[in-house]
Amino acid sequence: MNNCNKKDKVSAVDRMTSKDFQLDSYAHLDIFGHLIKDTVRTNSFKEVIYRNKHLFKGKTVLDIGCGIGLLSLFAAKAGAAKVIAVDCSKAVFYARQIVADNKFNGIIKVIHGRIQDVDLQVSLNSIDIIISDWMGYCLFYQSILDAIIFARDKWLKPGGLIFPDKAKLHISAIEDQFRKNDKINWWRNVHGFNMKAIRKFALCEPRFCSVEADQVVTSSHLLKEIDLNTLTVKDLTFLTPFLIECKRNGHIDGIMTYFNVIFSKSHTKFGFNTAPWSPPTHWMQSIFYFDEPISIQNGQTFFGAFALKPIAGNMDHIDICIEILTGEPLQIVGDIKCTLKRRTLITNTVPTPKKVDKKKKT
Structure with a gap:
């Protein structure tokens, strides 16, 4: 069901239906509401990024598994010169709209796809910082550790930083x-x-x-x-x-x-x-x-x-x-x-x- 005005331009978000959510559960708003309301998780990322603005200022940041883009927004607000946000879920359509609504279009670029498959349009070993909520249940189950390892080896600069890393x-x-x-x-x-x-x-x-x-x-x-x-x-x-x-x-x-x-x-x-x-x-x-x-x-x-x-x-x-x-x-x-x-x-x-x-x- 779609309640948008037919006269308005139909966005990717407006075109999403219950079928999208059935095939892509990570695109469902309840998932992101649940994650963001986890104050331990969200406040930890927010605080550590804002505490380390001197590390983020002017840097190129890669957000892997960005979801609706909250960690990317934290990084941009902390002074990052460029943030590349990647997610294989259709949640990226929300992320693009949220980035635009918060006037970070010139800093945050949102890409849809697996990190192993996408073209970041940057040179190898050119990323300064990787940020990601990569942890899964029992730490490993449904984690994206394999994606972090791939991105680190391909794009992270020597001496580059990962948040969190241990x-x-x-x-x-x-x-x-x-x-x-x-x-x-x-x-x-x-x-x-x-x-x-x-x-x-x-x-x-x-x-x-x-x-x-x-x-x-x-x-x-x-x-x-x-x-x-x-x-x-x-x-x-x-x-x-x-x-x-x-x-x-x-x-x-x-x-x-x-x-x-x-x-x-x-x-x-x-x-x-x-x-x-x-x-x-x-x-x-x-x-x-x-x-x-x-x-x-x-x-x-x-x-x-x-x-x-x-x-x-x-x-x-x-x-x-x-x-x-x-x-x-x-x-x-x-x-x-x-x-x-x-x-x-x-x-x-x-x-x-x-x-x-x-x-x-x-």
């Missing part, structure tokens, strides 16, 4: 029986019918939810630290052993991951955290439920491995495999090998731990 992914265990019953266990019996097949599938899907701090029952372990100044595509596939210690008696319903982001090129230390004890963000936390709960005691340790692998290099389709065990970690940690199941969005394989001296198979 992040750390952490893991810990949680109690979450109520939500697990609501999302997973209810499939055991649906209106008197056995639907355990769906429950099994539901266990393979992560849940992106807000976890309360008092649900976390173990210590945290650093799984992966990335630096976009040196990150390679090969680094996006990894396997990391971990060790966590229980902080109280109780039980574990699943594993939780969270991440923190660092703008290391800021002249003052700056970043934010998506942990349960930090202010909430739209990323929330990523939960991987166990088949059955695990009883725990204060001081008990668990160890295992977390493996992640993009499918066909696509960060929209990744496999995650988690294995957790008890015993003496030094005896077997080098032998842990998580097997990733292809054509599955995200999977977790979590055997009920027993005191063993070598890895047990499910």
Whole structure:
């Protein structure tokens, strides 16, 4: 449905219909409203760019995954001489109109397409700064890290800056029986019918939810630290052993991951955290439920491995495999090998731990 006056010139935005949103969910206004209302995320970008106006003044900036162009507007207002905003979503049609409405046409150029395919009409290694909200759920899922790596290697000047450029992914265990019953266990019996097949599938899907701090029952372990100044595509596939210690008696319903982001090129230390004890963000936390709960005691340790692998290099389709065990970690940690199941969005394989001296198979 289109409510524009037929006498007026019909813009690209006016021509968009519900079909566009069905095929391109990132063009939907609710997506951008949700992102912008994430005050931790948006205020972090705004503050770090405005705090570093001396770095942006007179520079050429590339905004990857620009959406409706808010980060580009921040950069232009901070004094950038030229901002190139790129997005493969039709949200760029909104961005172009917003840029014009705010009189930044002479500074911000908006391009529609994948960064790997577009012509920026600039010479190689001529970009001073890359800005991007590249982080995905569980840091990697639906991230655009591959796009950042491509653009960095092709256009960023030697010594050029990336905002943000560092992040750390952490893991810990949680109690979450109520939500697990609501999302997973209810499939055991649906209106008197056995639907355990769906429950099994539901266990393979992560849940992106807000976890309360008092649900976390173990210590945290650093799984992966990335630096976009040196990150390679090969680094996006990894396997990391971990060790966590229980902080109280109780039980574990699943594993939780969270991440923190660092703008290391800021002249003052700056970043934010998506942990349960930090202010909430739209990323929330990523939960991987166990088949059955695990009883725990204060001081008990668990160890295992977390493996992640993009499918066909696509960060929209990744496999995650988690294995957790008890015993003496030094005896077997080098032998842990998580097997990733292809054509599955995200999977977790979590055997009920027993005191063993070598890895047990499910």
